[in-house]
Amino acid sequence: MFQIDKSKAKYEQAKQHLAGGVASSLRASMKPTPLYAESAKGARLRDVDGNEFIDYLLAYGPLILGHAHDGLTDAILMAMRKGYTYGLQHDGEIELADLLVEILPCADKVALSGSGTEAVMLALRLARAHTGKRKVVRFHGHYHGWSDSIFTSFPGAGLQQSTAAKQAATVPPGTMGQSESSLEDIILLPWNDVVSLESTLRAHAGEIAAVISEPVMCNSGCIQPNVGYLEELRRLTEELGIVFILDEVITGFRLGLGGAHERFGIKPDLVTIGKAMGGGIAVSAVGGKAEIMKHIDTAEVSHLGTLNGNGVATAAALATIRELAKDNGAVYARMEELFIKLSTGIRELLHKRHISGVINQVGPVFHMMFIDEKEVNNFDTFNKRDSGKYARFAELMLEEGVLLRPNGLWYISAVHEQADIDATLLAVDRALGLLVV
CATH class of the missing domain: 3.40.640.10 (Type I PLP-dependent aspartate aminotransferase-like (Major domain))
Known part of the structure; x- marks a missing residue:
């Protein structure tokens, strides 16, 4: 059962003396509340309420080797x-x-x-x-x-x-x-x-x-x-x-x-x-x-x-x-292969659910957006996306045990595995189902 009571309480406590309640303004955009981490290892993070997440936020990008390598x-x-x-x-x-x-x-x-x-x-x-x-x-x-x-x-x-x-x-x-x-x-x-x-x-x-x-x-x-x-x-x-x-x-x-x-x-x-x-x-x-x-x-x-x-x-x-350099950088091909599988799977789920969306991928990073366009290849088109709908999707994904950045940018680490991809696709399917209700 997804719980956020302790994170909510800690956020209120933090706002008493920490300006904005967070150490970097961007983090305040997380819904339903900024989460508080307790520990993390590999591709997974556990918060203070005991929720465990497959992590694609990865500290906004730096954790290319995953947590606590x-x-x-x-x-x-x-x-x-x-x-x-x-x-x-x-x-x-x-x-x-x-x-x-x-x-x-x-x-x-x-x-x-x-x-x-x-x-x-x-x-x-x-x-x-x-x-x-x-x-x-x-x-x-x-x-x-x-x-x-x-x-x-x-x-x-x-x-x-x-x-x-x-x-x-x-x-x-x-x-x-x-x-x-x-x-x-x-x-x-x-x-x-x-x-x-x-x-x-x-x-x-x-x-x-x-x-x-x-x-x-x-x-x-x-x-x-x-x-x-x-x-x-x-x-x-x-x-x-x-x-x-x-x-x-x-x-x-x-x-x-x-x-x-x-x-x-x-x-x-x-x-x-x-x-x-x-x-x-x-x-x-x-x-x-x-x-x-x-x-x-x-x-x-x-x-x-x-x-x-x-x-x-x-x-x-x-x-x-x-x-990262081991075996002539072989980990990059592995990360990219997994993300191709994940992005392809999400596109198939969007089609299955009759939801308009675009995923732009380059190597081990991609951006997912809800938008009534066939492709997004310039900034003006990108600004037509439904950012509120994606923020709601990210919130639903938290309840499914997947941690995402609320703006649509996904990262993968060297320690994510095929099992993580499979579990994520199941979570995406459930979240998209709730999104269209």
């Missing part, structure tokens, strides 16, 4: 026994930097940081220092962290676009409290539109320091780049002296060891990575061309952070990457 836990404990952080250098920094340069096709050098937001901040700073220009092109529906200089209004479950933002003629801020001038350097464009991209870059090449893009719009429907789009983006930025940044905080180490830029055969000037890299421990990095990264070498660009490259974070990243 033994090898990762051992590596973290070993590092902690030597000291959590030093404020000095240690071998872990060197080992991780060497490994990242070996794995990431675009990286001559790397810089370590603590979160995806910080990595993006550093990449933008490097681009401006390298070009002497200040403007940055970014795209509708992409997410690059929550710093004032890049966080724009982002409609969707848990990331709500305000009415004022919708009506704004300038680039809309992502939240109240952002400086009015924080987004003055941002040029916001539609993604996958080569004509708009080329005309803007050519018209403003003397002002644009960087173009930053996710390789796949994971948060906004898992929309993939059109054939030739990333190649054209690469060609134009190279021709016009603009730094091309691929934000792989989500896709890095999830779509393959070399991330999406290896999968798609694209070499950006800079790449940002995080989330899956640490297997659940906070760590991120910027990698890229030596001629750009040198601005850190010369101290022209300050790269700061008390906990950057700490022993626990580097040990976690090394253990995670080495685990």
Whole structure:
């Protein structure tokens, strides 16, 4: 029997002194209430009410090895026994930097940081220092962290676009409290539109320091780049002296060891990575061309952070990457195979129940949405989805023992098994049946 009484009580208790009642605003969107975890292992999580879930939330992406992975836990404990952080250098920094340069096709050098937001901040700073220009092109529906200089209004479950933002003629801020001038350097464009991209870059090449893009719009429907789009983006930025940044905080180490830029055969000037890299421990990095990264070498660009490259974070990243690399990265093919089975099965169940929906999948991640369209391949179409209906579906799935992100994005880990997929499809069938009642 599904119970949430203890989670409800803890949420009310938390709101007394924890602003918003949660440690990250996005988590408050979970219905019927934000859940409180008690423990987790492998692909399953148990909450304080004793409910057990097959987990496809996976901490919003980082848990690519699943919960409490033994090898990762051992590596973290070993590092902690030597000291959590030093404020000095240690071998872990060197080992991780060497490994990242070996794995990431675009990286001559790397810089370590603590979160995806910080990595993006550093990449933008490097681009401006390298070009002497200040403007940055970014795209509708992409997410690059929550710093004032890049966080724009982002409609969707848990990331709500305000009415004022919708009506704004300038680039809309992502939240109240952002400086009015924080987004003055941002040029916001539609993604996958080569004509708009080329005309803007050519018209403003003397002002644009960087173009930053996710390789796949994971948060906004898992929309993939059109054939030739990333190649054209690469060609134009190279021709016009603009730094091309691929934000792989989500896709890095999830779509393959070399991330999406290896999968798609694209070499950006800079790449940002995080989330899956640490297997659940906070760590991120910027990698890229030596001629750009040198601005850190010369101290022209300050790269700061008390906990950057700490022993626990580097040990976690090394253990995670080495685990994923076993047998030439065979785990990626296995995860993708399982997710193809799951997404195919859900499509069949949608058809069986006469429910309109789309599932966009790339590798071990997919986005499920309820929408009266045959396909979703652009941000405008994605915004036609019934986000309220999906949030209700996610709520029903909790009662069926499956933990999902309320916005439709599903992740799989290296430890999910065929039995989990089979159980999930049974749960989806029951939840869809209740959804149409």
